Amino acid sequence: MRSYLSPKWYLDLPIQRKLLLWFAPLLLATIAITGVYSYRIASNEIVSKMSVEQVSSARQAIDHLDYIAQDALDISDYLYLTPEIQVMLKSDSASGSYINNDSILMINRLMVTRPYFQFLTIYSPRFEPIQFNNKGLSSAIPFEEYRDKFDYDGFLTRKKIDEWSIEVPNHSKSIFYGDTKNKLLLTKILKNDLTLKPEGVLILGIDEKDIRRSYSTPNDKTTIIVMNSDGHILSDTNGFWVGKSIGELPYFTKPIDQPNLINPAIEKPDWVFSHSQSSLTGWHVLVLQPREDLLSQLNRIKWITALILCLTFLLSLIVSWSAAAVITKPMKTILSSMKKFQKGDFSQQVSIQGKDEIGQLGTGYNIMVRRITQLIDDVYTFEIKQRQAELKVLQSQINPHFLYNTLNTIAWTAQKNGEHTVAEMIYSLSGIFQISLSQGRDYIELKEEMKLAEHYLFLQKMRYREKLSYEMELHPELAGFKIPKLLIQPLIENAIVHGLEPLTDDSGFIQVTVVPSEDHPGMIQIEITDNGVGMPESKLRAIQEQAFVDLPYPTNQNESFALLNIMNRIRLFYGTEALMDMDSVENFGTRVRLLLPHSKR
Template identity: 35%
Template sequence: MSIKKSSGIQKKYLQHTLVLLTLALLLSSMGVWVYVRKNMTSVIVDKYEFMNEKMGISLDNLYEKSDEVTAECITDDSVQQSLKAKGLENVEKNALSKYFAYIDLDDVAEYCYVDNKRNVYTKSYSNITYEEFKESGFGERLSGSYAGTEWFFTEDTLFGTGESALFVGRMVRSMDYAHEPGMIFFKMNDQFLKKLMENKEAMEETAVGIMDSSGRFCMQNFPSHFSLSGEDEKKLKSLAESGKSGIISQGQRLETGILQAYRQRESGLTIFTIVPNSVLTSGLNQILLVLIGIYVLVMLIAVGISLYFSRVFTRPIQKISREMENFDGKDFSHKLDIHTDTELDKIGHSYNEMLANIEQLVGEIKKQEKELRSSELHVLINQINPHFLYNTLDTIYMLARINGEEKTMKMIQALSSYLRLSLSKGSDIVTVADELENVKSYMEIQQIRNADLFHYEIDCQVEASKRWILKLILQPLVENAIKHGFDDIFEGGLIRIEVKEVSDRLSLTVYNNGTAMEQEMVDKINALGKTPIVELKNCFADQKHGYGIINIMTRLRLKYGEDVKFEYEVQGDGTKCRILLPGDGRKNDEL
C-alpha cells in the first residue's frame, strides 16, 4: 500500500513516525558529530603536537652541535696560537684557513675567522679584508656575548651575497692570556634548518615555519591551499618576541587552524606548525558521509517497518470506518467481526451493540409514531365533543328559560362560560380578563350550589384585556379556599381577588376570611415555592382533589422559569395566597 492510497490515520501515523525518526536521527547525528569531531581533533592535534615537539628537540640538538663545534674551534692549538702576541707565519695562516673547512658541522656554506690582530681567515676564494668585515657590521652582533654561541638570521653583508641566511657566531678568547678576543662566523645554508622539516606528511598537510626572536620568518613551508591571515601572523610574531622557551603554544585555536609552537632558548628561534581547518574537517567529512549512508539506510528500513505495522493497525480501523460510512440507517445486519487482541475489539463490539440499540430505538420510534397518529386522530375526533357540549348546554338553557328557571339558566350560563374559557381553543395563555371571567364563572356556580356561603370581590388594577397570563391559575386557589377555608362556616364568607403591578411584575392575590391555614402547612407550601423544578416534579403526585397547589407551581415554573414567587400568608382571621410573575405580563414569544 502506498502512502497516497493509505487512510488518513495511516498517513498521520507515518507522518508522525517520520518526524520523530528524523528528529531522533538528527539529534543523534549532532551528538555523534560533536563527539567524533572533538575526538578526531584531539587525535590530530596530539599527533602534530608530538611532531612539533620533536622538531623543537631537533632544533635544540642543532644548537648544541653548533655550540660544541665552536668550542672545539676555540680550543684548537692553531686558533689559540693566532691570539698570541706573536702572529702566525704564512704557512700557519694557510693551515688555519683550511682547518675551518673541515670542522664537524654540516651544511656550512661559508666561514670567517678574525683574530685579534685583524687577520681574516676565510675560504681561499672569499678574500675578505678586515675593512670589509668591519663594514659588514657583524662584529657588533657578538658585542653582547662573552663566550656563548650566537645564532642570528640576517642579510649576508659579510660575504656580499645580500641574501638572508642563518649565521652561527662566537667570541674566540685566549685560554692562557688576557688578549683581545677573536670572532668566528659560520654561514649556514638552507638545508641546515630544512632538516628539521623533513616529515613529508607534515609538509603536505600542515603549515610549518621558523621565526627568529624579532618575529621575522626564517623559513616556511605552507601547503598550496593554505594562507596565513594577518591576525594569525600577529599572534605568531607575539609568541616569537615573548622571550619564553620550550613549548610556548599547544593547541591554540587560530582563524586558519590550530597552532603548536616551540621556542629554542639560546638561539631565540621559534619553530611552529599550524594544522589547517581543512585537515581537521577532511576526516570528519568522510565520517559524515558514512553517517549519512547509515541514517539513510535506517530511515528506509524504518519507513518499511512503519508501513507494514501501520497497515496492520489501521486495517481494522478502516473496516470500522467503511461500515459506519456505508450504514444507511435501515440495514442493521452488517456486524463487525474484529479480532486484533487490542482495544479495537472493544470498539467493534460497541459498534455492534450500538447497531442493536439503534434498531431497537427505530422500532420504538415507529411504534410511538403509530401511537401518535392514533392520538392525533382521537384529538381531532374529540374536538367535536366541546361543540356538542356547548350546543347541548344552549338547548338546556333555552328550555330553562321557557320554564322560567332563572337559577338553572344562571348556572348553565356560568358553566358554559367556564368551559369555554377553560378550553381556550387549546391555548395555555389567556388574557387577565379571560382568567378573571373564568374564575368569576366558577364562583357563581359555587354560589348557586352553596347559597349565602360566601360572596366575592375582584379588584383589577391593570389593563386586563392587554395583559396575558397562564390559564387556570386563580380557579384552583379559589377552589381550595371554598373547600378548606369555608369548611367550618355556613355563611358570611369572603373571597377577594386582586390583580396589580408591583415593581414591573404582575401580582395575583387570592384572600379568604375562612379558617386560617395552619402555620406548619404555610411553611411547607412556601418551601415548595422555592424548590427547583426538577425536585418539584417529583412532588407532583397528589391530584385526588383536582388541580392542587403543586400543579399550579409546576405549570408556573415550566412556563416562566425559576423567577416565580408563590407564597401563602396567614392574615388576620384568613389566608392570603400571592403569586408574582416575572416581566410585565404582556404576551410575547417566550410566553
C-alpha cells in the same frame, strides 16, 4: 488556489498514506539527525585530539630547537672564554696573530661532534678571519666586506650580545661565497675579558634543513613554521617560507606583522593550529593542519548515513504500509457495514476480534446499531400510540364554538335577569376556556396569558371575597412576547391553594409582575408573590430539591408538582437558559420567579 499541503489535502488522504506520511519522514529525520550529531561529535573529537597532538608537536619542536640553540650558545661562550681566543682579541692588529693548532683541533672536535653546525667564523680587526666549515663547500667573505655589508661597528654597540638571523642565498645578504643553502646564524659579540670591550664577533651557522629535521612529523599534511620575535620566518616544514615575513603567510584573516597576533587573526574555520613560544630564544612555533584534511576521513560516516537513510526509507514504506493495513482492514469492514446501515439494513453487525481500540470500536458500533434499531422501533411505536391518542381526543372534543356560544347565552340570560355578578363570572370562565384552547396553539402572547390569569383571579375573588385581593403588572414592551400557554395560572393557583387558603384572619394578596430583568440582562422576569403562610426552611429545601433538581417526577402530588410541570415545560422550550427559583419565609409569604430569555419568541 489550494496549496499542495493544504489541510483539506491531508484530511482527504487514506489512513495508510497518512501513517506513511508521518512515519517515514520521522524515521528519516531521526536517522539524519543522529548521523549529523555523530559526525559533529566525531569531528569535534578528531579536532580536539589533533589540537592536543599539535600542542605536543609544538612543544617537542621548541624543545629540539632550544637544545640546538642552547648548544650553540654554550659553544660560543666556551670559545669566547678560551685563552687562545682571548689572547688574539687582546693582540695588536699589526702583530699578525693567528690561532694555534691545539685550538684548531679543539674547535674541529666541537664542530665534528655536532653535525648540525655547518660552519663557524670569527671576525675581528685584530686578526684574519677564522673559518671552520664541516662541509667545506664555501668560504667566508673578507672582514672588510663583512664590516661594510652587515654594519659590524653598529652591531658591537648593541646591548644584546647575541642575535639569531636567517640567511637565504640570492634573497638576503650572504656571508659565504658559493653556498646555496639556507642557514640559521647565531652572531655573538666577543669581548676582552679584562676590559669587556667588544673586539670581534663569532658567527655560528646551522643548516636550515638540519633544523627542519629536528621537528619534522610523519604527517605530510602538518605544517610547522618557526619564526623569531620580529616575525621573520627562520624555518618551515617545506622550506618555502624561510626568510619571509609572517605577513606573507596565507593562514590569516588579515595581514599581521607580529607573532603575538597569530591567535586572533588565524582562519579558525579552515585550520586546526597550535601556537607556542620558546622562553629561551623567544622563537614562535606555529603548527597547522587543514581542517578539511582532518575531517576527510569522516566522509565514510556521511556515506554510511546516506545508505542507512535509503534502506530505512524503503523499510519504512513496507512497515508503515503493513502496519496501516492491520488498522485499516477492520475499519474498512466497519465502514462497509455503516454504509449498509445507512441504506436501511438495521440487522448489520461486525465481527472484530480483540479488545484493543479497534476491537472496542467494533463492539461500540454493534451496540450503537442495536440501540438505534431499538430507538427507531420505540419512536415508531410511540408515534402510532400518539396518533391514536390524538384521534381519540379529536373524537371526544366538543365543538369550541358551541361551548363559547352556550356560555355566552347563559351569561346574557343572567345579565338580562339582573344577575350581573353571575354574568361576569360566566364571561371570565368563557375567557379562560377560550384562551386555554387558543385554537390548538401551544404558545400565546403574554397579554393573553395575563388576561387568562386575570379571569382566573376574578373567579377566585368571587369565591374568597374580601379574603383575596390581587395586583397585576405587564410591561408594555413585553405584551407581544410569546410563552407556553398556562404558564402563569398554575403558579397563581399554587399560591392560593397552599399560601392563602390556610390563612385564618388575614386577607390574602397576590402580585403578578412581568418586566425585563434588571439582574439578568436579556431575560424576562415573571414573578408571582403572595403574603400567605409561607413554609419552613426544611420544607422549602425539600420542594427545591424535588422540583428544581433533575428528578423525573415528584414523589407525591403536592405543591412541587405544579413547579416541576412548569420547569419541565420551560426547559423543553427554552433549554438550560430558562431559570426558576423560589423563596419563602414562614408566616410571611412565598415568591416564585421565572427568568426566560428574551431572544426566543
